[in-house]
């Protein structure tokens with residue numbers, strides 16, 4: 001395990017060598033560009049709305065479940081903690097992590113799937129692209145530009161996935177910009193790679209926790225699950241009289257730490273083997289941040305379990321089906337009657353895209369209220 005050391009590694013993104021912002025701005029007196037990016041994200045409206053957006057469980061189902069905001073904070077914590085040991089740029093990691101889910105619709109993946117269906121003939125909808133759209137265009141708070149005008153490195157990290165067709169459009173607007181790597185097969189900086197895996201670690205752990213808390217997953221079901229089962233057995237052996245809640249907390253805690261340690265160790269070994277000279281050498285190399293092969297297989301097994309037992313649980317499916325209906329009906333209502341939209345959306349050139357932007361920005365509870373206002377029906381009691 002590498003020692004915690006001060007200073008950035010040569011292969012980290014050095015804020016002094018940023019590729020800069022799309023609209024040049026004078027430097028801030030007390031912050032580097034990536035610290036400034038982080039601060040802009042925290043102060044934007046889309047960030048505040050994360051508190052009322054679903055992770056897996058709808059916002060009104062319970063106060064203890066993760067929301068997009070608490071998930072986002074957990075991702076930032078895990079990614080920063082690993083970044084420090086690997087001597088990567090912690091400020092950049094934090095900026096990317098805090099922004100990574102800004103484009104998420106209400107109702108989690110159900111909302112995204114519904115909007116993707118609605119926009120099939122109009123360019124589609126994908127939450128990573130939407131996160132970039134939020135920070136590049138939709139936030140309107142600065143006098144001289146749309147969006148938050150974040151640095152290249154933060155935007156590169158936000159755009160995790162991108163279909164080729166969209167990458168070509170991005171490349172046409174911004175040659176050599178954030179779309180390029182989806183055309184030439186290069187990688188993003190280590191900080192972006194790290195946040196991507198911190199996101200995975202975070203939801204694997206918290207979905208087990210929330211799944212059990214909700215009663216949709218029984219602890220007994222977890223016994224044969226890779227990683228979780230072994231941690232449960234080890235905690236039981238060390239603490240035979242531990243109550244169920246603490247047993248699970250301790251097993252999830254060990255799961256989280258174990259995955260972060262594995263990631264740090266394996267990534268450090270890859271970096272030692274390849275010794276990339278700088279951040280651009282990282283972009284030309286194969287992916288460098290990752291788990292050791294056995295852990296990768298175990299994480300895949302854990303995700304398969306969560307998919308079947310939680311995301312496909314009849315109760316979750318019933319809720320997400322209803323939520324998809326809400327989004328589809330909102331979309332249809334606004335498209336049929338643009339006057340129902342706020343003026344700046346109603347006046348947009350591409351109405352389907354404007355409607356999607358408006359709906360994607362909604363919190364769960366706002367979408368439900370708006371749906372009730374437009375249709376007269378209440379879909380979920382309690383909101």
Ligand code: MG
Nearest residue numbers: 071100101199
């Ligand atoms: Mg996420």
